[in-house]
Amino acid sequence: MSALLAMDKVRGGYGDADILLGVSLVVAPREIVVIVGPNGAGKSTAMKAVFGLLKVRGGSILVEGRDITGLATNRIVEAGVCYVPQVDNVFREMTVHENLEMGAFLRKGDLSAAYDRVYALFPDLKERQKALAGNLSGGQRQMVAMGRALMLEPKILLLDEPTAGLSPKYMEQIFQICRDVRDSGVAILLVEQHAKQALAFADRGYVLAQGANRHEGTGAELLADREVAEMFLGG
Numbered sequence: 476m477s478a479l480l481a482m483d484k485v486r487g488g489y490g491d492a493d494i495l496l497g498v499s500l501v502v503a504p505r506e507i508v509v510i511v512g513p514n515g516a517g518k519s520t521a522m523k524a525v526f527g528l529l530k531v532r533g534g535s536i537l538v539e540g541r542d543i544t545g546l547a548t549n550r551i552v553e554a555g556v557c558y559v560p561q562v563d564n565v566f567r568e569m570t571v572h573e574n575l576e577m578g579a580f581l582r583k584g585d586l587s588a589a590y591d592r593v594y595a596l597f598p599d600l601k602e603r604q605k606a607l608a609g610n611l612s613g614g615q616r617q618m619v620a621m622g623r624a625l626m627l628e629p630k631i632l633l634l635d636e637p638t639a640g641l642s643p644k645y646m647e648q649i650f651q652i653c654r655d656v657r658d659s660g661v662a663i664l665l666v667e668q669h670a671k672q673a674l675a676f677a678d679r680g681y682v683l684a685q686g687a688n689r690h691e692g693t694g695a696e697l698l699a700d701r702e703v704a705e706m707f708l709g710g
């Protein structure tokens with residue numbers, strides 16, 4: 476498999492303490508990959524490591540074969556990676572359209588194709604272009620956050636728990652949007668607490684425990700794995 480993103484034995488953490496003790500994963504172009512695992516396993520930390528938000532003390536992170544380990548976040552964005560954090564991911568006092576505009580601040584030139592692309596993926600947002608992001612539902616705000624990241628036309632989108640706090644209906648909608656984003660040519664790496672639902676929808680998954688890989692496979696393989704089910708999916 477030719478990797479778009481490849482993490483190899485990544486170690487690192489906050490301050491002096493290592494949280495990641497050797498995390499390896501790959502995401503192929505046009506693939507949805509999910510990271511699941513218990514609380515505190517290091518799922519969000521692994522994602523932050525890719526985006527340059529913590530000190531990586533060992534291993535490597537490559538995008539299309541290019542080493543981005545330790546680069547500044549703006550360089551990582553230039554390499555084609557965008558990240559949507561779990562909280563505080565929209566400007567609530569700004570309209571939907573202004574949020575998208577902010578997303579594109581690193582880009583120059585005509586953005587009309589980028590707006591068209593985002594609004595085609597998120598018809599709900601197109602209807603609410605002038606609404607304040609703070610007045611939208613949680614699911615719609617998540618769409619704004621994803622749309623804002625997509626304004627930079629990344630090759631891969633990193634999503635930290637995009638369905639946290641959402642109703643099952645919105646969770647399904649966000650998963651469907653992820654499929655549409657993938658089908659438009661952007662790979663997705665996401666962290667999910669809703670492990671069963673996420674594995675059922677993702678192309679492949681990784682189970683992380685205590686800062687290291689424990690299991691990997693297609694979503695269907697992981698769902699069918701007895702140990703995964705007993706240890707990580709509640710039986």
Ligand SMILES: Nc1ncnc2c1ncn2[C@@H]1O[C@H](COP(=O)(O)OP(=O)(O)OP(=O)(O)O)[C@@H](O)[C@H]1O
Binds near residue numbers: 489513521
């Ligand atoms: N900014 C931070 N500073 C110090 N320690 C942190 C920080 N963020 C997370 N940690 C610690 O790193 C460990 C892994 O956290 P992380 O958020 O990556 O876990 P997770 O697998 O995403 O689980 P959760 O679902 O609970 O978020 C935890 O012990 C957490 O307390």
